Amino acid sequence: MDKVLRMSSEKGVVIFSKSSCCMSYAVQVLFQDLGVHPTVCEIDKDPDCREIEKALMRLGCSTPVPAVFVGGKLVGSTNEVMSMHLSGSLVPLVKPFQANLC
Amino acid sequence: MNTTSTHFVPPRRFEIYETTLSPVSMWEESFKNNGGIYTPNSIIIPTNAKPDSLSEDTSHGTPHKFDQEASTSRHPDKTQRRLAQNREAARKSRLRKKAYVQQLETSRLKLIHLEQELDRVRQQGFYEGNRVDTNALGFSDKMSSGIVAFEMEYGHWVEEQNRQISELRTVLHGQVSDVELRLLVDNAMKHYFQLFRMKSAAAKIDVFYIMSGMWKTSAERFFLWIGGFRPSELLKVLLPHFDPLMDQQVLDVCNLRQSCQQAEDAVSQGMEKLQHTLADSVAAGNLGEGSYIPQITCAMERLEALVSFVNQADHLRHETLQQMHRILTTRQAARGLLALGEYFQRLRALSSSWATRQREPT
Numbered sequence: 001m002d003k004v005l006r007m008s009s010e011k012g013v014v015i016f017s018k019s020s021c022c023m024s025y026a027v028q029v030l031f032q033d034l035g036v037h038p039t040v041c042e043i044d045k046d047p048d049c050r051e052i053e054k055a056l057m058r059l060g061c062s063t064p065v066p067a068v069f070v071g072g073k074l075v076g077s078t079n080e081v082m083s084m085h086l087s088g089s090l091v092p093l094v095k096p097f098q099a100n101l102c
Numbered sequence: 103m104n105t106t107s108t109h110f111v112p113p114r115r116f117e118i119y120e121t122t123l124s125p126v127s128m129w130e131e132s133f134k135n136n137g138g139i140y141t142p143n144s145i146i147i148p149t150n151a152k153p154d155s156l157s158e159d160t161s162h163g164t165p166h167k168f169d170q171e172a173s174t175s176r177h178p179d180k181t182q183r184r185l186a187q188n189r190e191a192a193r194k195s196r197l198r199k200k201a202y203v204q205q206l207e208t209s210r211l212k213l214i215h216l217e218q219e220l221d222r223v224r225q226q227g228f229y230e231g232n233r234v235d236t237n238a239l240g241f242s243d244k245m246s247s248g249i250v251a252f253e254m255e256y257g258h259w260v261e262e263q264n265r266q267i268s269e270l271r272t273v274l275h276g277q278v279s280d281v282e283l284r285l286l287v288d289n290a291m292k293h294y295f296q297l298f299r300m301k302s303a304a305a306k307i308d309v310f311y312i313m314s315g316m317w318k319t320s321a322e323r324f325f326l327w328i329g330g331f332r333p334s335e336l337l338k339v340l341l342p343h344f345d346p347l348m349d350q351q352v353l354d355v356c357n358l359r360q361s362c363q364q365a366e367d368a369v370s371q372g373m374e375k376l377q378h379t380l381a382d383s384v385a386a387g388n389l390g391e392g393s394y395i396p397q398i399t400c401a402m403e404r405l406e407a408l409v410s411f412v413n414q415a416d417h418l419r420h421e422t423l424q425q426m427h428r429i430l431t432t433r434q435a436a437r438g439l440l441a442l443g444e445y446f447q448r449l450r451a452l453s454s455s456w457a458t459r460q461r462e463p464t
Contacts, residue, residue, distance in 0.1 A: 020379065022407050023414065026372025033364045063410075078410075079417055086361050086421040087428075088354075 001055040003048060008069035012097040013038040016056060016067040019045065023078050024066035030081065034091060035098040038068075070094060248307035255300055256317050259293070266290055267443035270436055284432045290439045294423055298416040301329065305412045309405070312412050319453035322446070327366070328373065328415035333422035334362040336442065343441040344434050354429045358422070365418055373411055380404045 008014050013031055015038045017024030024040075031038045043052045043065065053064040061067045061077050068075040070093055075081060084090040270286055305312045312329045315322065325331060337359045347355070383401040387394070427435055 020404070022372045022376040022379065023410055025375050026368045026414075029371045030364060030368035033368065078414055082365050082414070082418060083421050085365055086358065086418070086425050088357055088361065 001051075001058070003046075004052055004055040004059070007039075007041050008074070009072040010039055012036070012071070013094060014041065014069040015039070016041050016043055016052070016069075017065045018042060021065050027066045027068060027078055027081055030085065031094070034094055036094050037099055070097070246307055249304060249311055252300060252304040252307075253317055256297075259297055259300070263293060263443060264447070266293060267440060267447065270440040270443070274436060274440060280432050283436050287427070287432055287435045287439060290443075291423060291427060295420060298420055301416055302413055305329070305409050309408045309412060313408065319450045320456065321449045321453040325449075328369070329412045330415060330419060332366060333419050334359055334366055336445075337362060337422070337426075339445060340438055340441050344430065344438055347434070351429055355426075358425050358429065362418070362422055369411065369414055369418065376404065376407055376411065 004016075007016075013036050015024060015027060015031070017028070017040055019042045028038060028040060043049050046052060056064045056067045059067075059074055061074070062079070063077050066077060066081075068077070068081055075084065075093075081090065084093070266286070266289065270290070273283070273286065301312055311317075315326045315329060318326070322331075325335070327335075337355065341355065341359075344351075344355070380401055383404050384397055386397050386400065426438060430438060
């Protein structure tokens with residue numbers, strides 16, 4: 001749990017994923033489309049993978065991956081991210097973390 | 103089987119009494135000459151079915167009757183010969199008819215079996231209403247009962263959909279209160295959400311079936327994106343039908359379309375990655391060894407992800423509908439749902455027309 005809290009409190013968008021998870025990849029692509037460079041933590045490459053999974057579930061994720069944190073706060077899994085985006089509330093949330101292109 | 107026989111017999115017995123004189127006269131002669139040929143079975147004659155043999159016998163029958171009475175005294179040998187010939191003809195006639203009847207009974211049983219077979223195959227999911235075209239190879243896959251149930255449920259879903267569309271059409275052409283309209287709109291939305299739930303359950307049973315849109319008509323399948331329609335495309339189709347829109351609404355709809363597009367792109371790219379990893383899993387190791395259980399096992403694990411993609415695609419459709427409902431007024435939403443419903447009706451009509459089009463003679 002500590003690991004999760006530490007990693008998720010990094011600035012910007014943090015996505016907990018697994019190297020084999022294609023849905024996590026989809027979420028990554030979405031954030032990139034929005035001009036954000038998310039920090040991707042591939043938990044299957046971490047020795048504490050099981051613990052991290054359990055911690056993420058306890059925090060309220062329906063599936064351990066993908067788990068998205070923005071500015072240290074849990075947004076949720078794919079469903080939550082997509083709903084937020086379609087309702088227009090995702091862009092304002094990530095605005096402070098969008099890469100400056102100018 | 104016994105019942106079919108008994109059904110057969112009574113009408114025919116009655117038919118006998120309505121026939122021409124000749125067959126009866128034949129039997130009379132048989133009686134007079136110790137007609138040992140006469141058996142109960144030979145009563146069953148489909149007189150209307152075989153008029154030819156009847157007339158054949160008639161020509162023997164009638165003249166013989168008169169001959170018999172006129173010439174018994176004068177030419178007994180000739181008469182005897184004629185009577186014998188007559189008996190023989192009658193006997194052959196009865197045997198022919200018996201054979202014919204048995205053939206008819208066999209054919210009838212075969213027909214019943216075929217009809218039962220057809221009904222069973224129909225219930226396995228070949229809904230004529232939804233799919234005019236058949237499987238390209240002409241045979242049905244063995245479908246699980248869950249998928250069969252889904253197909254039947256979908257048939258009902260389409261019927262209810264058509265009913266709702268008609269109602270919307272009627273109501274929008276006249277005067278209708280916002281309250282009543284809101285009810286219709288809510289029902290229409292719930293109806294779509296119900297379909298997504300049905301699909302989710304079916305995807306757990308057979309995700310490939312849902313992915314390939316097998317329950318849809320051919321034209322609908324042409325536009326398939328991960329087991330259904332592409333939300334951004336639909337928005338593009340429906341946009342002109344919402345006029346007039348307020349400026350803020352126009353902005354909101356455009357934003358929604360863009361978000362939709364981005365979400366679809368992300369999910370599509372995820373799907374592509376899934377395809378790549380699946381292909382890699384299947385092709386891993388030595389292709390040509392002949393044993394590939396580990397590869398199949400690994401591929402099976404990858405395939406589990408396909409269900410989540412189908413669900414996510416439906417989630418996007420769900421959310422798009424929800425957002426449109428939020429952006430539009432009740433009246434606009436009603437018009438939008440009518441337009442959406444009819445768009446799919448037209449696609450289904452296109453499928454039917456295409457399947458039954460007349461080919462130009464070459």
